[in-house]
Amino acid sequence: MSSVQVPDASEVPPSLSEQIYASLRQEIVEGQLRPGHRLVELTIAKRFGVSQAPVREALRRLSQEGLAVNEPRRGTRIRQLTLREIEEIYEVRAELEAYAARRFVTASSAASAKALKRAYSGLARASRSANQAAMLEQDVALHQSIVLGAQSTVLHETWLGVIGRWRGMRAIVASQWPQDPAGHLASHDPIVENLLAGDSEAAERCVRTHLEQAFTELSAYLTAVDPEDRVYVEQR
Template identity: 75%
Template structure:
């Protein structure tokens, strides 16, 4: 398996395990690998033309991000989600980020406000390009700017654990819930406005409502799919 070459950058090329991880993750997002499907080290090693060591590392990373589950004597498989789990992830995010938004307005600085503006501008560029992967990445970056602006190390560390679970879940359901770029961006604009205005109550309310509504929309999409094609289990 050929490794990618760096062009015009001092960054090292991705390792074999990173390339294998990226390939498998992309296939999960595209729906080509389905929840519950086994990921066999030997089969993947033959497919990519590598030893089992980089495959094992790629599967470990997928498990850390909640995209896969490894079990003794049963190997690794794509994670199967439940609606209850998805709902809990969104509601925990809503609680943490509403708190972060309130702290942001009380502790904002020129640096945190500039970071928030840059994150929103990056999300706008990704939305204009209708790049679903970039939209997801910049969405997370915008929400992290809010959490970092709260100036709470404990909150940020807790949020990182939850967002890792959210990203894994979001990747698994991506094939059934593409984001409409214009509306996706529009849902974030009022949040940024209230944060920049220092409106504590409104900022917290808007962040919470944004995430709770996102869950409702996702639930409606997932449950409307034919049962044989659903990416979750009851």
């Protein structure tokens, strides 16, 4: 009996919807597609030379990630954020991840410690390369290792929803918030050190400080931009 060769995942070409999604997402990250910009299925389909079906799927993925919003009778637009919404995302993350830090220490397993160290090494490599996209991915991986180390399914599922909103927000503001690689890595040092040392109170405090400072830095960048170039709108 002949066996069926299963292609390696890296060899499988991306689908049309994935290609369109990746292209539109990159344009959002680079600031070419601005918040409030209307994403018209037919126009995008003509641009890529495809039917509207893969475009519809690409827009659905953008909406799931929080990059776009579908409004009745108005179609799909790039999400418009307010500073208050951005602040709330950080506040909720801080509460969840502070709780995760406490539980991480309480659960205290060798596997969790190993995963945390591995995630930190990944962030260090990305920081040395000064690749902003890689830094973002490894940043999320490190924080996820803390949440997973807390060994709470409810916490992890709740955090995934919030981090999804955060990733969408982060992509929208990417063009106006370049992060210093060395400083970004260093801001995680006290979190990792205290978690591995088993100091739950210090770890929780460091997590809160890290996220509060991140919002403060982001807010300073966004508000310093000329009003006509800002990627957020005033409080609605």
